[in-house]
Amino acid sequence: MNNYTFIxxxxxxxxxxxxxxxxxxxxxATSAAITKAIKANDSSxxxxxxxxxxxxxxxxxxxxxxIFTKNLVKxxxxxxxxxxxxxxxxxAVIVNSGNANACNPDGYEKAEAMAKLAADALGIDENDVxxxxxxxxxQPLPLAPIESGVNALKDILSKDGGTNAAEAIMTTDTxxxxxAVQTVIDGKTVTIGxxxxxxxxIHINMGTTLSFVTTDAAISAQMLHSALIEAADVxxxxxxxxxxxxxxxxxxxxxxxxxxxxxxTEKNEDYKIFLQALTAAFKKVARLLASDGEGATKLLxxxxxxxxxxxxxxxxxxxVICSSLVKAAMFGADANCGRILCAIGYSGAQxxxxxxxxxxxxxSAGEILVCQNGCGLAFDEExxxxxxxxxxxxxxxxxxxxxxxxxxxxxxxxxxxxKINGDYRT
Amino acid sequence: MNNYTFIxxxxxxxxxxxxxxxxxxxxxATSAAITKAIKANDSSxxxxxxxxxxxxxxxxxxxxxxIFTKNLVKxxxxxxxxxxxxxxxxxAVIVNSGNANACNPDGYEKAEAMAKLAADALGIDENDVxxxxxxxxxQPLPLAPIESGVNALKDILSKDGGTNAAEAIMTTDTxxxxxAVQTVIDGKTVTIGxxxxxxxxIHINMGTTLSFVTTDAAISAQMLHSALIEAADVxxxxxxxxxxxxxxxxxxxxxxxxxxxxxxTEKNEDYKIFLQALTAAFKKVARLLASDGEGATKLLxxxxxxxxxxxxxxxxxxxVICSSLVKAAMFGADANCGRILCAIGYSGAQxxxxxxxxxxxxxSAGEILVCQNGCGLAFDEExxxxxxxxxxxxxxxxxxxxxxxxxxxxxxxxxxxxKINGDYRT
Numbered sequence: 001m002n003n004y005t006f007i008x009x010x011x012x013x014x015x016x017x018x019x020x021x022x023x024x025x026x027x028x029a030t031s032a033a034i035t036k037a038i039k040a041n042d043s044s045x046x047x048x049x050x051x052x053x054x055x056x057x058x059x060x061x062x063x064x065x066x067i068f069t070k071n072l073v074k075x076x077x078x079x080x081x082x083x084x085x086x087x088x089x090x091x092a093v094i095v096n097s098g099n100a101n102a103c104n105p106d107g108y109e110k111a112e113a114m115a116k117l118a119a120d121a122l123g124i125d126e127n128d129v130x131x132x133x134x135x136x137x138x139q140p141l142p143l144a145p146i147e148s149g150v151n152a153l154k155d156i157l158s159k160d161g162g163t164n165a166a167e168a169i170m171t172t173d174t175x176x177x178x179x180a181v182q183t184v185i186d187g188k189t190v191t192i193g194x195x196x197x198x199x200x201x202i203h204i205n206m207g208t209t210l211s212f213v214t215t216d217a218a219i220s221a222q223m224l225h226s227a228l229i230e231a232a233d234v235x236x237x238x239x240x241x242x243x244x245x246x247x248x249x250x251x252x253x254x255x256x257x258x259x260x261x262x263x264x265t266e267k268n269e270d271y272k273i274f275l276q277a278l279t280a281a282f283k284k285v286a287r288l289l290a291s292d293g294e295g296a297t298k299l300l301x302x303x304x305x306x307x308x309x310x311x312x313x314x315x316x317x318x319x320v321i322c323s324s325l326v327k328a329a330m331f332g333a334d335a336n337c338g339r340i341l342c343a344i345g346y347s348g349a350q351x352x353x354x355x356x357x358x359x360x361x362x363x364s365a366g367e368i369l370v371c372q373n374g375c376g377l378a379f380d381e382e383x384x385x386x387x388x389x390x391x392x393x394x395x396x397x398x399x400x401x402x403x404x405x406x407x408x409x410x411x412x413x414x415x416x417x418x419k420i421n422g423d424y425r426t
Numbered sequence: 427m428n429n430y431t432f433i434x435x436x437x438x439x440x441x442x443x444x445x446x447x448x449x450x451x452x453x454x455a456t457s458a459a460i461t462k463a464i465k466a467n468d469s470s471x472x473x474x475x476x477x478x479x480x481x482x483x484x485x486x487x488x489x490x491x492x493i494f495t496k497n498l499v500k501x502x503x504x505x506x507x508x509x510x511x512x513x514x515x516x517x518a519v520i521v522n523s524g525n526a527n528a529c530n531p532d533g534y535e536k537a538e539a540m541a542k543l544a545a546d547a548l549g550i551d552e553n554d555v556x557x558x559x560x561x562x563x564x565q566p567l568p569l570a571p572i573e574s575g576v577n578a579l580k581d582i583l584s585k586d587g588g589t590n591a592a593e594a595i596m597t598t599d600t601x602x603x604x605x606a607v608q609t610v611i612d613g614k615t616v617t618i619g620x621x622x623x624x625x626x627x628i629h630i631n632m633g634t635t636l637s638f639v640t641t642d643a644a645i646s647a648q649m650l651h652s653a654l655i656e657a658a659d660v661x662x663x664x665x666x667x668x669x670x671x672x673x674x675x676x677x678x679x680x681x682x683x684x685x686x687x688x689x690x691t692e693k694n695e696d697y698k699i700f701l702q703a704l705t706a707a708f709k710k711v712a713r714l715l716a717s718d719g720e721g722a723t724k725l726l727x728x729x730x731x732x733x734x735x736x737x738x739x740x741x742x743x744x745x746v747i748c749s750s751l752v753k754a755a756m757f758g759a760d761a762n763c764g765r766i767l768c769a770i771g772y773s774g775a776q777x778x779x780x781x782x783x784x785x786x787x788x789x790s791a792g793e794i795l796v797c798q799n800g801c802g803l804a805f806d807e808e809x810x811x812x813x814x815x816x817x818x819x820x821x822x823x824x825x826x827x828x829x830x831x832x833x834x835x836x837x838x839x840x841x842x843x844x845k846i847n848g849d850y851r852t
Contacts, residue, residue: 073771073780073800103767105801137764138802245772247764324750325847332848338563338673341529345499346671354499374499375531376564415841421751422758 004277006284009180010162013193014216016058016256020161021168024053024149026142027098027135051168053149054195056093056212057122057157062254064090065225066130067232069249075100076107077131080115081250084127088221090254091128093212094118094150097169097197101133101141102247110141117147121154132250134171134197134210166195169210172420173197177288183277185270186261190217192277198241198289209236209289211251213281217274218257219264226267227275228253235282238314238408240322241293290409291392295416299392300330302408306356306399312349313406319347320395321410330393331412335361335384337370337377340395356400363390430703432710435606436588439619440642442484442682446587447594450479450575452568453524453561477594479575480621482519482638483548483583488680490516491651492556493658495675501526502533503557506541507676510553514647516680517554519638520544520576523595523623527559527567528673536567543573547580558676560597560623560636592621595636598846599623603714609703611696612687616643618703624667624715635662635715637677639707643700644683645690652693653701654679661708664740664834666748667719716835717818721842725818726756728834732782732825738775739832745773746821747836756819757838761787761810763796763803766821782826789816 012019027050066085068078084090094114101107111131119126133141166176180193194213219227228251236251257263264270291299302320307313320326323343329336340359344351351357359371365387370379387393438445453476492511494504510516520540527533537557545552559567592602606619620639645653654677662677683689690696717725728746733739746752749769755762766785770777777783785797791813796805813819 071768071771072777073767100764103764103797103800103802105799137762137767138797245768247768247771324843328844328847331844334848336563338526338529341499341563342497342671342673345497345673351498371529371564373531374529376529413844413847415844417750418754418757418839418841418844421754421839422760 002280003273004181004183004280007180007182009193010166010178011056011193011195011212011214012159012162013180014191014214014256015258016060016216017056017214018157018159018161019054019056019165020153020156020158021051021054021164022149022153023049023051024096025145026052026096051164052098053096053146053153054165054168055118055150055153055157056165056214058091058254058256060256061089061091061128062256063088063219063221063224064130064252064254065221065228066250066252067228069246071245071247073103073247075102075133075248077101077111077133077248078250079108080111081130081132081252084115084129089128090130091124092118092122093130093132093252095132095169095210095212096146097171098135099133099139099141100135100137100248103138104140106140110143113143114146117150121150130252132210132248134169134248137247162193162195169195169197171197172294173292175292177285179281179284181277181281183273185217185259185273188259188261190215190259190261190274192217192281194281194285196285196289198292209246209249211285213253215253215255216258217255217264218259218261219255219274223264223271224253224255227271227278230275231279231282234279235286238318239286239289240318240410241290286409290411293411294420295414296411297391297414298330298412300395300410300412302395302397302410304397304399305405306401307404307406308350308352308401310404310406313404315347315349316344316397317406317408319343320397321408324413327410327413330388331414333385333388335368335370335379335381335388340397341371341374344397351399352401358398360396361387362394362396363387363392365390428706429699430607430609430706433606433608435619436592436604437482437619437621437638437640438585438588439606440617440640440682441684442486442642443482443640444583444585444587445480445482445591446579446582446584447477447480447590448575448578449475449477450522451571452478452522477590478524479522479572479579480591480594481544481576481579481583482591482640484517484680484682486682487515487517487554488682489514489645489647489650490556490678490680491647491654492676492678493654495672497671497673499529499673501528501559501674503527503537503559503674504676505534506537507556507558507678510541510555515554516556517550518544518548519556519558519678521558521595521636521638522572523597524561525559525565525567526561526563526674529564530566532566536569539569540572543576547576556678558636558674560595560674563673588619588621595621595623597623598720599718601718603711605707605710607703607707609699611643611685611699614685614687616641616685616687616700618643618707620707620711622711622715624718635672635675637711639679641679641681642684643681643690644685644687645681645700649690649692649697650679650681653697653704656701657705657708660705661712664744665712665715666744666836667716712835716837719837720846721840722837723817723840724756724838726821726836726838728821728823728836730823730825731831732827733830733832734776734778734827736830736832739830741773741775742770742823743832743834745769746823747834750839753836753839756814757840759811759814761794761796761805761807761814766823767797767800770823777825778827784824786822787813788820788822789813789818791816
């Protein structure tokens, strides 16, 4: 039973939070192409003021937690945010797009400076600021636009500014990603809201991408951290766009406590209700991230059931979603079952009997069984094509090994993925 | 010092071997598109007699060995070949393209039937036949064209037929892959030759793709098996086109002994000379496979040095070569260093100090350092583009952890990869 309801809203929906996002000029100051265009006096290339700086703030210190990329090569923003979250308290988030502030010799100092700029503008402790960046790796972060941007942002923080914040963290995203969900905990209405950016360099095995979540629930930093890990495990950690895990991924949450519920400090029933709503929201984000993957025309959802254990189910679902050949076949609406079986076979998961694998494609246009008992079936190619021409495809895999299930989210591999990534920096 | 010389030739260069390849009609009889075209009386779609059946034979039984895909989902051809190689003896290879004979209920019986057809035609024991297939998975293998094809082939086996055999095992390959190398063992000239098919569904971690190797060296089946594993480990197992490992991969070798050297039965100096020549040939094949990867316009060679151990070096080289983002950047001649660092960071290999990583791009047009001590450098974009517009790019990564090295082979990710794989079966 669902104890939550999605509502229109985002990162400012929970009580206590305001936000906004503007064009501060980080993208312009970073791009080599822009520099070249300015030099060449070619105004056609100079971008049109895309938002690139977001500020989220609460009117009081919040309990807070975050999880990060598992990439060994990390943006210094992550080390600064980790330090700032050591005490489990934060009050604001400053985040820029256009420059990842990763692999730079002065990255740490600049990440600290970003936090201090936000803290000074808001009149709060710099240790209570979460800092994040996304964009090009290995190019110096320009601080000047962030300084002027933060000072502009502090004056326009508002309840209506969440959407601008969602827009300001976009890179190659084509749609803004924001959401809000409500549930009832301890008799009080609790709201959770968030924004996320996705698109490329997105893979399983971590809290993928940049995501900032707010809530007015009263909940300890430790329980926030647990809830992030549990919810991300079946959502963010089951999404792949291209198999690459970024240097900057940060999934952070701040809880203001304004809902007035008794503070959640252990994994009790209230925690479970909170987790259920958070997980539902994260799964929604996972689908958004996958369907807006770079160049994607289709969301792919791989459902695995009948696995020997959860690990095998997850491993297989992720392997299928990550296969370039499966992704390209889905782009071409080709009901190839060999590539699905192939991806199951090399996943590394134990499959006790490959002769018990069934594969079915499903979409709003119907469903079609293409593999039964490990063998390809003759099927109606025209029907299959019709099913696969839809923009949301379920690949349903049934094993004969046990009762475990998993779901993973991906997208098709398209000409546009190659185009976007063949020429990203310019 | 190199003790070997590449010569013009292929699978029939070693003494004792003949081969040929023809259009037997397997591709036609398999393709759903063809079936549809025939029904619709649309002769424009019916293919033009591409070769799809190859036979390689020796005039005497050979010592023989093979290594296979590690995919759990295997073509039945593999089980049949494994059974036939239990005694370390083989005399012929029959292989078709156009249909993988994988994931079929009657795959095993048909693979056995294929071997028997070849054996009967040649008048040899069916247990001395290696059988392999490549092509579409999950569609019934048509035996009739193989039966008539084998009988046609047996009459045209020749020293000149190796190139036709190389052509007959091609699927989406754009170039035939054959090679021959000579070395001197025990005072005798030893020749090794081979053919390979590649193109897609190619990944590390196994004897990737179909490859058939012949030699006139005298060498035991056990030593052949060892040499295959050792040589493949630094060649076939370091190639990735798309991260997918096939259900059918087979790398088999037959040794006639006609060179007259004292039989190699242990890992002595003669073994080392044989292995050196075999390894050089396999590395050449690895480059061929990568540069002819589906849709590829460029060969990527990733050199890693300064790693803590060989495992780390290999893991990093492979991770870089496999990154969709790196591959797309190379297609676009974009000297992005962030994606290289990112792929190093998520490879899973231990890197003791990411602040000691250097990255350099090199081609026949020059070289350019883009990352030093883990940080992106400002570099001449025009020079970098010129270097990356060549069709063979080296990505040279230097770590500061130790003295181990590795080399991996890949290709760029292009529109054509998507095109080829978006519509493979039709």
